[in-house]
Amino acid sequence: MMNYGFSQYVSVTLLNLLEQNPLTIKANNYSNSDGNLGYAKLICRTSSDSTNPTIIATKQEIEQMSMNLLDILLFQYSRDFEIH
Helix, strand or coil: CHHHHHHHEEEEEHHHHHHHCCCEEEECCCCCCCCCCCEEECCCCCCCCCCCCEEEEEHHHHHHHHHCHHHHCCCCCCCCEEEC
């Protein structure tokens, strides 16, 4: 019974979840010399270096969270971006 439970649930950190489905941002008013045309990979970190929350859920729930990161995360930034 315990083996079944361990096989159905996984433990991932929030940062691992972000690495599974990286997001990109697009800056408005980017430089004409920018080879990426204003696009950049969004690098996320927790607000505290010592805290990396762990999520315990089924594999299916983790996959769904990974695909819907914009629904579960709060982003703070000082410029206008489009998140893709």
